Amino acid sequence: MMLKHGEIIAALTAGQKQELAASLRAFSPDRVPEGIRPFRCADISLAGGETFPSFRALANSWNAALVGEVCGALARQCAGGEAALLFVPPVTVGAIPGGDAVSEDPCLIGAYAAEISSAVRGAGALPCFRFLPDEKNAALLDGVPEPRAVYDYFLAALAYLPREGLAAVLPAPGEKENPNMAEARRALLGAVREGGVALCENAAGREAAALAEGCVLADGDAAGLEASGEDVTDEAADRAIGLSEFVHAARETAAKPGDTAEDAARRAAEECIVLLSNTGSILPLREGSSVAVLGAAGEEFCAALEGAGLRCAGFAPGYAPERERSDELIPPACELAAKADAAVVFLSGTGAAEELPANRLALLAEAARANPNLIAVIPPQDPCSVSFRVGVAALLVAGIESAESRAALAGVLAGTVSPGGRLAASRYDDAAGYFGSLLNGKEEGSFRIGEFVGYRRDEAEQTPAAYPFGHGLGYSEFEYSQLKILYSAAEVTVRNVGGRDAYEVVQLYVGKADSALPRPKKELKGFKKIFLRAGESATVSFPLSPSAFAVRSGGNSVTEGGVYEVSVGASSADIRLKTTMLAAGEMLERGGDDASFYLRNRSNVLAGNYTLGRVVQVPPRGKKMLSAGKTLVLISVLSALFIALLHFAGAVSLFNTDVFFSLILLFVCPALLIAGAVLFIVGKRRRRAAKASAPIVSDGCPAETVCAGGEKSYEELFDEAFGRERKTEERPAASASKQLGADESAAYIDPSYTIRGAESELAACCAARGISLGESGTRSLLAAFCASRLIFAEVSSAKYLPALAQALGDFFGSGGYYDDVSAYTQPADLFGAVRKEEGAQTEAARAAEYAAEKKHAVCAAVLGGVLLPPETLLGCVAGSFAATPGAEGALPPNVWLVCGAEAGSMPAAGEALAEESCRIRLDIAGTAAAEGHPVRALNYYQLLRLARKCTKEFLLDEDACWKKADRLEKAAAKASPSTFRFGNRLWLKTERYSSVLLALGAEQGEAFDDAVAACILPVLYSAGKECLPEAEKELDEASFPECRKQLDGYGV
Secondary structure, X not given: OOOOOHHHHHOOOHHHHHHHHHEHHHHOXXXXXXXXXXXXXXXXXXXXXXOOOOHHHHHHHOOHHHHHHHHHHHHHHHHOOOOEEEEOOOOOEOOOOOOOOOEOOHHHHHHHHHHHHHHHHHOOOEXXXXXXXXXXXXXXXXXXXXXXHHHHXXXXXXXXXXXXXXXXXXXXXXXXXXXXXXXXXXXXXXHHOOOOEEEEEOOOOOHHHHHHOOOEEOEOOHXXXXXXXXXXXXXXXXXHHHHHHHHHHHHHOOOOOOOOHHHXXXXXXXXXXXXXXXXXXXOOOOOOOEEEEEOOOOOOHHHHHHHOOOEEEEEEOOOOOOOOOOHHHHHHHHHHHHHOOEEEEXXXXXXXXXXXXXXXXXXXXXXXXXXXXXXXXXXXXXXXXXXXXXXXXEEEEOOOOOHHHHHHHHHHHHOXXXXXXXXXXXXXXXXXXXXXXXXXXXXXXOOOOOOOOOHHHHHHHOOOOOEOOOOOEOOOOEXXXXXXXXXXXXXXXXXXXXXXXXXXXXXXXXXXXOOOOOOOOOXXXXXXXXXXXXXXEEEEEEEOOHHHHEEEEOOEEEEEOEEEEXXXXXXXXXXXXXEEEEEOXXXXXXXXXXXXXXXXXXXXXXXXXXXOXXXXXXXXXXXXXXXXXXXXXXXXXXXXXXXXXHHHOOOOOOOOOOHHHHHHHHHHHHHHHHXXXXXXXXXXXXXXXXXXHOOEEEOOOOHHHOOOOOOOOHHHHHHHHHHXXXXXXXXXXXXXXXXXXXXXXXXXXXXXXXHHHHHHHHHHHHHHXXXXXXXXXXXXXXXXXXXXXXXXXXXXXXXXXXXXXXHHHHHHOOOOEEEEOOOOOOOOOOOOOEEOOOOEEOHHHHHHHHHHHOOXXXXXXXXXXXXXXXXXXXXXXXXXXXXXXXXXXXXXXXXXXXXXXXXXXXXXXXXXXHHHOEEEEEOOEEOOOOOOOOOOOOOHHHHHHHHHHHHHHOOOOHHHHHHHHHHHHHHHHHHOOOOOOOOHHHHHHHHHHHHHHHHOOOOHHHHHHHHHHHHHHHHHHHHOOOHHHHHHOOOOOOOOHHHHHHHHHOOO
């Protein structure tokens, strides 16, 4: 047995070694054995007294440096110039309010932990951190192992702290410990052993188990070690002496104190006040306003009002804190409130996530009637429900324990202090119901908690909090602009556009919608608190290190490669700007549970199209025929009834003088009735046949695992989703029309312009530039422009691509844009960067800028010589083609990209881009340049109008074509059933592409063949090569010549 302090241990008696091993009390100056340096122990979270805000209030400051400064001042106060081990506030994520944790976000907690560690060490003391959740938060831990939740949340602060000399305290091990708590203990002990020390508290009676883990006992009993062997006691005493060495090493690195404690207390008090609501901008109050002070804790606030330039109209308790009812105190309080310009009521709850006691709510209701200018103040340590918010004019979160806190709150009411706090944890109208349902559902096994804590769960379940994480108002307005991704940093410009100087907390969130693992929609990855004068602006930069994209997978922290959404805003719910970026990393495999296993389900739809019952995929075949039949039958019956009514009323004489009405009744009405009946019967049979042959997507889930409403079939879900997709596709034109104005956008529509005219114009523009696409090439290119904004073109010769770009510029009247990207060997920002070798803006970027300025123009950028995978080449804009048009970070909706390469060299797109794009073959040939002629430029609104018109008037036959598409999907699903299914966007794209070809004169089979080759086969290839051989069996060479060429190109 090797001991670091063997000589010291050898000189101790058995009793002294047991005392050192059992408790830190043995290191006090009056008890420590000779030769061992003493130190004191204290908890700085209990030392603030009447000077500093509580740590729960400080967490709302969102100023990590200020939190560290306050903790440094408290550390100096506790240490008193001596060596000291100081227990700092817990740095765990709060899954449920009312425990020790102060925030629901690991990034915020981690930033605080780093500053606390630095400040306490700077004060000459050793900080001791609590990482594991307390009993209240531990109740929400899942009963099955969730390693990602353990590492990413409960141990998140570890990543922000130095490992050398790290001291951590953890509770004594239990006999039947939660598996996630046990995993957290193992991970924490492993991290601390790298160069620190682990302490165990509340270890009385469990000393042996704690020592077996290698801990130092903080408050054990020496008698509990008598049964332990001498070796165990010696090792425990050796570790305890090592802790003393760490404490004294920290003392030797003490730094000089900075600002005075009084200054830190004042700034902390001002910056942690959160203004939750301010109806009618009642705050700040006018100078000299009289204020009635209500609430048992507010008596000392009157003096602070006078110091801020306001008048105190008097004080009345209004309620008895220790009682549920105290109605006799309400009338005097209301009488006082009625006489004042405004009333402030200080509320105190029970310290639990529940409604305020009845006497507080009764006071609020009556006081609001007496004075509508009612301002409510709740303490930061009370996570009460805030359903009463609708009855007050303003609501704040603020403490008034110290004189500095009372002065700061009075300054906020008077407007001399800007409210600078933001919520470190969400607030709910029904906190008890919200967290009660989490506990009940977890215990019943309906869902798991996992990483979905706080705002991450609220966004995933679409159940917004009353006041979300990061929320907080001020007395000014801020404008966000110019969000950029610059190498490994995000940058945004913030401007104070209001009339007052104010604080703003700029928050950066990162999310990955297509992650292979169940992850929150977005997570906080950075924040900066700034103070701007009225009219002042500042550029805020956030580093984007690999840790910002890291996720726990396979026992390690890895970066998942792909496109991420980066957003900035004023809270988790108030996002101002968004963009996307491409992060290099590993491609993780999908597996295990999806997000539905972690979410409370408020309907029968758990995830995607998964319901309680069996789900089948039934496309809407035959629905139009069924609807038409019903309409004809209804018209015939109503017409016959109307004519009969006229006859009996004497208005007409059937079968006598009124031959016209007689003929309608005898011939037209029966004909309509028969036609309608036939259509109805045939449509009904087709619907039944479609349902009978529809593939089963899911067998459902046991009804007892989820509370659900009435079940929806896949047919209903499919139709609803299909309708939403159609609306999404029409949104860009509607959005742009609003920006231009209805009259101006209508001016761009020429009703006489047809799709055949557009074909002729495109062919003429190509001829004028000395190239020919052939009849099929022109049709395919025009159909692709109508179907998708991203086109991959395999060309016979790449040398003609610049001429194609010029021809498209002539055709759309927006200028030609061509970039040769054959030399690109790594991700390139085509839309934000410059070519380093030329110092010029890319043509693609020029196209995007022109499109943003000229919303009526179609800007088609041609990228020639594409060799990189499309996702890599397009970089951060790859997600623009699937994003909601107009969303922050997306390309303008009137930008099209044509990626060209010679046949055989075009890389295949990934699954996401394949579903959004068209892949066509163009046999470009050089010709003598034809004489130019005036061209009617095809503008954006005209193009959308033509695409919609073709879709309405020209449709593929259901039996001859769409059923073949269904069989094609089923055949491909046999090879890859777990990963493949046609999405709604693919159906829409195929429908638009084929409709344009039909409108241009193509036969049904020809149009379907080209549409499958351009739209469906690339998706099958991206889903896995194993899908293609099965699909090939459904594509005979006689009926699908274009598809066979495409399959040959894929090597099938």
